[in-house]
Amino acid sequence: MKLRTALLATVAAMAAMVNAATAETVRMGIASEPYPPFSNPDASGQYTGWEIDIINAVCEEAKLDCEIVATAWDGIIPSLTGEKIDVIAASMSINDERLKVIDFSNKYYQTGASLVVAAGSGMTPTPAGVTGKNIGVQSGSIHQAYALKHFTGATIREYQTQDEANQDLFADRIDATMADSLAMADFLASDEGKACCTDAGLVENDLALHGPGIGFGLRKGSDELKAQLNAAIDAIRANGTYDEISAKYFDFNIYGD
Numbered sequence: 001m002k003l004r005t006a007l008l009a010t011v012a013a014m015a016a017m018v019n020a021a022t023a024e025t026v027r028m029g030i031a032s033e034p035y036p037p038f039s040n041p042d043a044s045g046q047y048t049g050w051e052i053d054i055i056n057a058v059c060e061e062a063k064l065d066c067e068i069v070a071t072a073w074d075g076i077i078p079s080l081t082g083e084k085i086d087v088i089a090a091s092m093s094i095n096d097e098r099l100k101v102i103d104f105s106n107k108y109y110q111t112g113a114s115l116v117v118a119a120g121s122g123m124t125p126t127p128a129g130v131t132g133k134n135i136g137v138q139s140g141s142i143h144q145a146y147a148l149k150h151f152t153g154a155t156i157r158e159y160q161t162q163d164e165a166n167q168d169l170f171a172d173r174i175d176a177t178m179a180d181s182l183a184m185a186d187f188l189a190s191d192e193g194k195a196c197c198t199d200a201g202l203v204e205n206d207l208a209l210h211g212p213g214i215g216f217g218l219r220k221g222s223d224e225l226k227a228q229l230n231a232a233i234d235a236i237r238a239n240g241t242y243d244e245i246s247a248k249y250f251d252f253n254i255y256g257d
Contacts, residue, residue: 080218169196
């Protein structure tokens with residue numbers, strides 16, 4: 001009996017080792033471009049920020065072995081569908097157009113989009129208020145889609161990164177830029193933002209584009225992983241981890257209603 005017990009224990013230990021060795025790493029794809037305060041690379045290429053902290057908390061709660069993989073924003077959906085990453089964790093809005101191609105977890109935050117303009121310009125975040133102006137947007141973003149749909153009287157200039165659009169606004173090469181209100185608040189708090197610009201306000205919500213919030217993007221059919229992520233989002237909100245992380249960056253409820 002002792003020999004049998006010892007053999008069973010050995011088999012169980014070997015099985016556990018095999019399972020650990022073959023456990024798949026979940027590749028969490030973030031945008032390689034700086035997007036403070038959500039994610040921002042340091043000199044060594046390590047990313048920090050609110051969204052990075054949330055990713056880590058979700059993976060820990062779900063007991064997932066996660067690896068953060070930086071990917072150019074304009075290629076992040078092809079990277080997901082091409083199985084180079086397993087999850088998009090890059091402030092991606094859940095909307096109908098994207099749902100044709102990929103699936104989403106439940107939302108993990110929700111904010112509006114701000115139009116930031118040159119100080120004293122008198123511009124407003126309306127179609128009439130931007131007519132004849134040059135507006136910079138990040139290529140492939142919902143802000144690009146929104147500007148092309150609603151701001152038809154303006155010239156829309158596309159940039160690979162939001163930081164490039166911000167720099168051109170600071171240099172007076174464009175009249176305005178539009179992005180997530182929190183990302184824009186971070187720019188406006190910088191020395192360059194203070195020197196040049198002001199927040200003209202939130203653009204009118206377009207549910208078809210902005211959707212119900214920001215979620216993790218997944219390949220169609222990733223039902224088990226989706227359930228794990230949804231459960232982890234709910235758990236970190238319930239146990240206080242979400243609020244603890246958010247309090248380090250924001251003084252308001254980033255989750256929304």
